Amino acid sequence: MRRGGGRLSRGPSRGLRRHHPSRSPGLGLVERPGSDTRPDRPAAFHCGWLLDGSGAGARRDVVLTVAGGRIDDIFPAAEGYQGLAPLDWRAFTVLPPLVDAHVHLFLSGRNDPVLRRRQLDPGPEYVFRHMADRIRRYLRRGILAVRDGGDHGALALALRDRYRQGRPDGFVLRAAGRAWHRAGRYGGVFGRSPAENQRLAEAVAADGRGIDQVKIINSGINSLTDFGRQTRPQFDPDDLKAAVAAAHRRGLPVMVHANGVQPVADALAAGCDSIEHGFFMGETNMARMAARETIWVPTAGTMAGCLGTLAPGSPEADGARRLLDHQVAQLARARALGVTVAAGTDAGSPGVRHGRAMATELGLMTAAGYCLGETVRCAAAHGARLLGLDRPGVLRPGAPADFIAVTGPPEALWKSLEQVRAVYRNGLPLSSSLALPGMTAGG
Numbered sequence: 315m316r317r318g319g320g321r322l323s324r325g326p327s328r329g330l331r332r333h334h335p336s337r338s339p340g341l342g343l344v345e346r347p348g349s350d351t352r353p354d355r356p357a358a359f360h361c362g363w364l365l366d367g368s369g370a371g372a373r374r375d376v377v378l379t380v381a382g383g384r385i386d387d388i389f390p391a392a393e394g395y396q397g398l399a400p401l402d403w404r405a406f407t408v409l410p411p412l413v414d415a416h417v418h419l420f421l422s423g424r425n426d427p428v429l430r431r432r433q434l435d436p437g438p439e440y441v442f443r444h445m446a447d448r449i450r451r452y453l454r455r456g457i458l459a460v461r462d463g464g465d466h467g468a469l470a471l472a473l474r475d476r477y478r479q480g481r482p483d484g485f486v487l488r489a490a491g492r493a494w495h496r497a498g499r500y501g502g503v504f505g506r507s508p509a510e511n512q513r514l515a516e517a518v519a520a521d522g523r524g525i526d527q528v529k530i531i532n533s534g535i536n537s538l539t540d541f542g543r544q545t546r547p548q549f550d551p552d553d554l555k556a557a558v559a560a561a562h563r564r565g566l567p568v569m570v571h572a573n574g575v576q577p578v579a580d581a582l583a584a585g586c587d588s589i590e591h592g593f594f595m596g597e598t599n600m601a602r603m604a605a606r607e608t609i610w611v612p613t614a615g616t617m618a619g620c621l622g623t624l625a626p627g628s629p630e631a632d633g634a635r636r637l638l639d640h641q642v643a644q645l646a647r648a649r650a651l652g653v654t655v656a657a658g659t660d661a662g663s664p665g666v667r668h669g670r671a672m673a674t675e676l677g678l679m680t681a682a683g684y685c686l687g688e689t690v691r692c693a694a695a696h697g698a699r700l701l702g703l704d705r706p707g708v709l710r711p712g713a714p715a716d717f718i719a720v721t722g723p724p725e726a727l728w729k730s731l732e733q734v735r736a737v738y739r740n741g742l743p744l745s746s747s748l749a750l751p752g753m754t755a756g757g
């Protein structure tokens with residue numbers, strides 16, 4: 315029995331303490347995980363609503379208790395406070411921290427052509443400074459882990475290495491380094507090609523850098539003016555299969571950028587771990603993904619972002635709108651077929667801004683028929699699984715006490731995620747200091 319007389323009992327109930335997350339220490343990095351025995355550390359929270367990330371709908375008026383950095387219990391407030399003195403979070407919705415499963419930290423997502431050109435080769439210190447700022451934006455929105463899909467300078471990977479030398483702050487950056495693409499095909503901005511006469515599998519096997527996952531680009535990108543145009547796979551299917559096997563032998567998962575029926579089919583047959591984008595992949599591929607439990611990262615919001623950068627009424631805007639509708643329709647089919655979807659934004663793409671794009675992506679899942687609890691599961695638990703995090707992304711007894719609070723009921727989530735009011739990790743609020751040692755210019 316967990317409650318009443320347990321570790322958390324603090325004697326006679328003192329009732330609710332008025333407490334607003336906004337007045338608690340602001341967001342940031344770092345409080346070292348530790349015990350929750352300090353008297354100013356809340357051990358219980360009366361939550362107005364709780365989305366536990368399991369896929370279930372929101373629970374109303376529950377008490378969440380914390381002990382030893384872990385969730386101790388979750389129970390209806392109607393049962394009484396069991397001798398606890400919870401913080402008053404009745405105005406807030408509590409949910410697990412989110413994971414953005416597809417970003418490019420080296421790009422801003424602004425649609426300024428001059429800036430975008432400059433971002434491609436501005437010198438590493440400029441990029442490091444801006445990447446650190448983007449990570450702060452993720453933290454402010456309760457996104458505590460991102461998976462970077464690559465850049466031609468492997469700068470996100472270098473940032474991760476700098477960042478590892480700093481204090482532990484709970485933010486996880488998984489980096490692919492440089493993505494692989496075929497010479498002469500799409501993808502140069504995000505990576506490199508195997509050497510001449512070198513097979514992809516040889517290149518993957520020979521790449522010694524300490525990456526977190528291998529990123530392979532196996533198709534082109536969508537056409538805004540030729541709706542539904544599909545591009546050939548970039549790599550020979552046998553080579554692709556050998557490359558995935560080589561990565562797996564190194565203990566590395568493989569994310570494959572693939573649009574169109576054949577590029578996706580080849581990636582699935584090769585045994586990849588996730589399909590990125592997957593526009594026009596079709597239902598047969600989705601059924602295969604469901605059967606193999608391959609994770610899909612649809613990045614539907616890329617088309618919403620793109621749409622926002624185009625002149626209304628232009629053929630390109632019309633094309634982006636159709637692509638967006640197409641991907642939402644595929645999402646609806648994927649849900650029906652039981653495909654595991656992880657939320658990824660492709661932040662850094664034109665019009666797709668770091669941090670704030672997550673709400674757009676989740677809103678599109680809702681448009682595809684996902685209920686609120688399911689969208690949170692895609693953005694938390696499925697992301698956690700894809701990134702191999704050591705926490706489940708689900709709020710349940712025994713799990714690390716990682717959670718975020720936003721204002722208002724869950725129906726307002728798409729707006730309220732813009733202003734996350736509290737972020738807790740291991741039962742402790744992240745501190746107001748946003749210093750990222752080693753991540754600033756010259757640091």
Ligand SMILES: [Zn+2]
Nearest residue numbers: 416418463660
């Ligand atoms: Zn990408």
